[in-house]
Amino acid sequence: MTASIAYGAVEVGTELPARSFPVTRAxxxxxxxxxxxFNPIHWNxxxxxxxxxxxxxxxxxxxxxxxxxxxxxxAGDPGAVVEYGVRFTKPVVxxxxxxxxxxxxxxxxxxxxxxxxxxxxxxxxxxGKKVLGMSRAVVRLA
Amino acid sequence: xxxxxxxxxxxxxxxxAYEVGREKIREFAExxxxxxPAYVDPEAAKALGHPDVIAPPTFVFSITFRAAxxxxxxxxxxLDYSRVVHGDQKFAYVRPVRAxxxxxxxxxxxxxxxxxxxxxxxxxxxxxxxxxxxVVTAWTKLVARAAExx
Numbered sequence: 001m002t003a004s005i006a007y008g009a010v011e012v013g014t015e016l017p018a019r020s021f022p023v024t025r026a027x028x029x030x031x032x033x034x035x036x037x038f039n040p041i042h043w044n045x046x047x048x049x050x051x052x053x054x055x056x057x058x059x060x061x062x063x064x065x066x067x068x069x070x071x072x073x074x075a076g077d078p079g080a081v082v083e084y085g086v087r088f089t090k091p092v093v094x095x096x097x098x099x100x101x102x103x104x105x106x107x108x109x110x111x112x113x114x115x116x117x118x119x120x121x122x123x124x125x126x127x128g129k130k131v132l133g134m135s136r137a138v139v140r141l142a
Numbered sequence: 143x144x145x146x147x148x149x150x151x152x153x154x155x156x157x158x159a160y161e162v163g164r165e166k167i168r169e170f171a172e173x174x175x176x177x178x179p180a181y182v183d184p185e186a187a188k189a190l191g192h193p194d195v196i197a198p199p200t201f202v203f204s205i206t207f208r209a210a211x212x213x214x215x216x217x218x219x220x221l222d223y224s225r226v227v228h229g230d231q232k233f234a235y236v237r238p239v240r241a242x243x244x245x246x247x248x249x250x251x252x253x254x255x256x257x258x259x260x261x262x263x264x265x266x267x268x269x270x271x272x273x274x275x276x277v278v279t280a281w282t283k284l285v286a287r288a289a290e291x292x
Contacts, residue, residue, distance in 0.1 A: 061231070062174065065176075066174060079191075082234065084232070086232075088228050
């Protein structure tokens with residue numbers, strides 16, 4: 001594992017570069033195929049409404065996959081991630097308007113641990129709502 | 143209806159091996175729009191110290207969730223899958239999943255709770271490679287929402 005960021009170069013509060021990830025209906029169809037999760041709430045508006053959702057929603061695991069990119073792009077080696085967990089608090093609603101939704105992710109160093117490990121606290125927002133809670137990754141720095 | 147607490151601690155048999163292929167990793171990385179070369183270029187992965195391309199951190203969920211199906215569909219447990227939503231997800235990695243891995247998953251029910259009529263089941267999936275090395279542990283919290291009053 002070869003992270004490109006040195007443990008000594010970060011402090012608690014150090015911010016990681018924030019990113020915005022667009023998601024459209026086409027994104028969700030592609031993710032369904034790649035992940036094998038074909039739950040119709042992620043592509044069938046009629047079905048989504050019938051089960052009480054406002055519209056089609058993104059796969060929670062899609063949002064989780066996007067959020068960690070803030071960490072893996074920063075650390076350089078995705079293999080440096082040793083722990084990653086989230087709570088799915090609110091759905092990312094994806095309208096069929098050609099534009100879709102935006103997932104905005106920011107992260108900062110929440111704690112410096114032993115063994116060159118740091119804990120990154122992530123925030124993921126869509127339409128002004130927090131879509132992930134307790135979103136934390138532990139990553140081994142150089 | 144409350145789920146049977148006696149299922150806590152139950153471990154299901156390991157799944158047949160899932161072989162991780164380079165092109166499946168590429169397909170997943172493209173689907174999440176991640177162009178990190180470690181996912182598609184063996185040389186880039188090797189430069190980081192990995193023997194082959196590695197998978198994005200959440201890739202392994204496809205494998206552990208399929209394994210969790212043993213729990214979800216266990217008729218004796220009686221979880222109402224049509225009402226299930228994903229509550230929490232966590233991974234602890236010994237090493238990244240990589241192309242060529244043949245992975246088995248052993249699922250255990252870690253907890254069962256009922257809160258406000260919702261059934262909450264915590265499932266732990268231990269992922270091992272062909273040599274028996276522990277690769278990653280996945281914890282999945284599933285919430286079966288309370289059925290609406292008729």
